[in-house]
Amino acid sequence: MSHAPLPERLRPTTLDEVVGQEHLLGPKGGLTRLTAGGRLPSMVLWGPPGTGKTTLARILAEATGHTFREFSGVGGSAAELKKFLQESRDMPLFRGVPPVVFLDEIHRFNRAQQDILLPFLERGEAVLIGATTENPAFYLNPALRSRCQLIALKGLEPAHIQRVLARAWAKERDGEPEPPEVFEWLSHWAGGDLRAALSGLETWMEMPDADLESLQGALGGRMMFDRADGHYDLASAFQKSLRGSDADAALYYLSRMIRGGEDPRFIARRLMVCAAEDVGNADPQAFILAEAASRAVEQIGWPEARIPLAQAVIYVANAAKSNATVMGIDAALAAEDAPIPEAIRDSHTSTARKAGMGTGYHYSHNDYDREQAFLPDRLRSQAFYEPRRPQERSWRDRQEPEAAALAGRWETWIEEHPEGGELPLEAWSAELACSREALARAVAKLAQGKFSLARKLEAKPL
Template sequence: MATTECPICSRHVRTENLQMHVEACLAKQDHPKTPFCSPSPSAKSKSPITSRTPNRSPPPQNSPSPSPSALKKRKRSTPDDVSAVPLAERMRPKDLDDLVGQEELLGPGSLLSTLIQADRVPNMILWGPPGCGKTTLAHVISKKTGCKFISLSGVTSKAGDMKDAVDRARGERKMFRRRTIVFVDEIHRFNKSQQDFFLPPVEDGTITLIGATTENPSFEVNNALLSRCRVHTLKKHTPESIEKILRRALRDHAAGGVRSLMQTQESETQSNGDTTSQGEDGKEVSIEAEDEAIKYLSTQCAGDARVALNCLEMALQTAPMDSEKHVLRVSATHVQHCFAHRQTLFYDRNADMHYDVISALHKSIRGSDENATLYWLARMLEGGENPLYVARRLIRIASEDVGLAAPELLPMAVSAYQAAHFVGMPECDVVLAHVATMLARAPKSIEVYAAYKRAKQSIHAWDKGALPDVPLHIRNAPTKLMKELGYGKGYKYNPHYTAEELKDQTYLPDELLGTNFFEEAKTDRDAGIGIYTVAMMLIVTLRLFRAKYYNVMLEIFYSMRLFVFGIVMVFLLQKSVSVPALRRAVVMTLVLALYTLPVEILLAEFVEPSARNLAFAVMSAVRALSLLFFAYVFVRPPARASKRTLREYCLFIFTYSALHFSSELFFHLGSSSMGFALTYATVLWAIIALSSYKLYFAIDTVLMNGSLRKVCTC
């Protein structure tokens, strides 16, 4: 006997009686013109009319009224009892206008909102964090459109449920020309074959698929199915939207009914003497919630509306009530107590957050921000990340980002991996933090990383046929035949030859001779700035000589001396003596070193040589800026620099500059005796300081020449 499902009440009836059954179901509905709406839950609970035979059951006899306790028991056993439904479910919006948040996706005039209003819902994937409204949006679509709505779950639904849903959709389309929306919650839980099952009905339009997932659809949804669906990203709620949802829940009758139902249940235990009944006078119970309590929930739930509503429900169920005033008071302290035992750390070891946080850790180390490094490391470890995974990434960072600038950190990273393997969590967290901080503070060099990348590109970009053969003189020749074929012939064993004798020996194929994977780009911006600055210095010097300004050579010498100071400073900041570090030092310090040249131009062009007071004031003010710079570095040295060495160096420069400036001041004021005394003190300090600290012996000659020249010229 063939049966068909009724599209109105979802009951299976004989095929020949289907039309009569559908007409009877439509006649029982309040609105006979809405056959295209989804069946209500009450309609499903009614028995279908399978026969026109009148009901011949005997009329009900008068029976005594049930006792109050019986009514309470009956009420408690009712399946529609509102107390059994969580607050988050009761507060689920029923209309598109009731949705809070997601203004970019569902705001007035948005694409999705327009499609929903026009009943043209396409196949889509709703992607967002938990509690952002994915399932709610699907239910709103079911009530807003004239389509039959079938809900499946990626956790509980099986192949039979999926096949039954598609069969029902085909019946709807064949008999009533009505579309069917199949909503699959947690669609990422379906395997590949289960997801592929929806491809044919989605392609031919039998169903409109709406999937909801918290995982990245690019990785968790099959490409074939993903190409037929539009992905809509839902963002987590802001604290403002969460606060709006909570206040709506407090105003709603469902929120107030939580306590009323509790009172009803408490009154049942009155006979046992456990509690006293409250609210027996029939007065309604009002709720007073502190603003701090609502704001605390809205900020601590991490954008999850379900978490916020569940915590609010717990607070309402356990909050003290003023029985005289019938007021339920929800304080911030009580809400914090209810929220204290909830895990608020959201971290997924296998989803997007896993890769986002490790990317943030890597970029923080690359940017030498040790504070951000420790924060993201703590986020991963406290979230349950495998410490060995973090240690492996630190090994990669030690070679990729630090590289030759601090090669000693690579074995440190390997040791951290071994320590994490031997010790494990939670003791290995400090080990990983130790190495991560060292990597963050270390100088950075991607020289090897970039060079190896160029080497790989040269292999993949080779367009001259087969790859070049290994040159014969550096081939392996373990047998006599290979030696006779010329393998290894002409190879010079490096330890037995001098550099001059080895200069003709090559190691690259002939086609690649002259290739330098470490070569910098030809359009090097730093080099261009350096060349431009040197050219400007020569031009300005010539103009100053032509103007015959009296202290041109002295100021040029002071600039060069400050240039040397700056180079040493940059080296101390970088803790690197490589060629790129030297280039950066030159470029960074040329501007600081040549600060006097623009002033010299102004003095030479617009100021007479006799105006010594103005010249001295201008030069003194400009030199004071460099003095303040060294003083600032002395007080607050950068975290990645050697603080002790840097402070000693800045103290030396600061003292030297102060003595030298004082000597010039006294000479300018006419006190030659004090000027000579401070000049010799400057020379003495330079000798003692440099011999004590042993900082870059090349400065010694420059400083001594400058100080003696000053003494001689005075």
């Protein structure tokens, strides 16, 4: 009986035996096209654990006539890698067909170690196949990335996993009836990781008097999170759910990060970023609550920190959304530098005042409604902050209409409409340079004791 683990015994030896990855291995798949001419380019296979990165590397090397040498970023050393590359360069066997150097966990090699490969790849003396669960954009040297095709693998679907489990059962327990409930549970429990599913099946086959409940107890809950793509993917899904106002999804991804052991301070920081970037001044309370949750996380830690985090997540998800704040600062950052108007330059010294600094400045507290130009001359026609939601536009509603001008229009209107009617708010708003909301507040004071005001809601067919 073989002592190799079941996943190793079931490792495919041809591309036909590989399940899933149709986007790579189908008739028009990326890997199919890359290797169609029998040539194997350098590549980095990037995807979740248990999706077949090592298997694909071995099969591709054998199918294209390359020898295969495996190194691991966990246990291997850069010195061993360099020695192999230098020795293989001078071997007659490799002069025609260079070896495939397979670097598992390539992200664990630092930038200097990755640089060892560059001259050998440049001269065509080796073909690199790297495997990583982490985003190559974050961990791979740009010079190395530019010399490799980036091949993204996907987590396997439950149907793919069940197909391999049935294949394993036929090989290991030929003639015995399959346990479909075990296959079903393992295919979902593994979360796309075929290696985990096969290891779970091997555990079940080795248990005396095994049943599904005992298997579930032995394997426990699978942690669907890692510090690689899971870290960034979950953070991305979390923030996008908040931005999309889906509180249920945001809570779900929060729970995934909590179960996966994410740093609660990281979660709190993402929450604060979302409250500022995606809610902003449409509901300023959102950032205050997110910041309070961040302080609570620091003070109480897990597991209680999940409660204030969840409270803030629910609030931010349900808050009105606006990206006017981030759009405003980004627009301002993109603007050109221009001279500051002399009226608002520093004038606290006599030298500055003699030079004309501060001349023409009006102290705003003496007359809040008096207009002044604060932007540089070249930028006075440019608006950086553009409110998008009524909650933000209410700030501009504070500009009240000129009282005498409005009173004149009001008196004229009630003389012409003693029976009342709909006020021409749009026209008055434009004429008096104020918002409808500010105008409505002022009219309410004029109408007090004479008229009752009512909102008009019109329904129009679609």
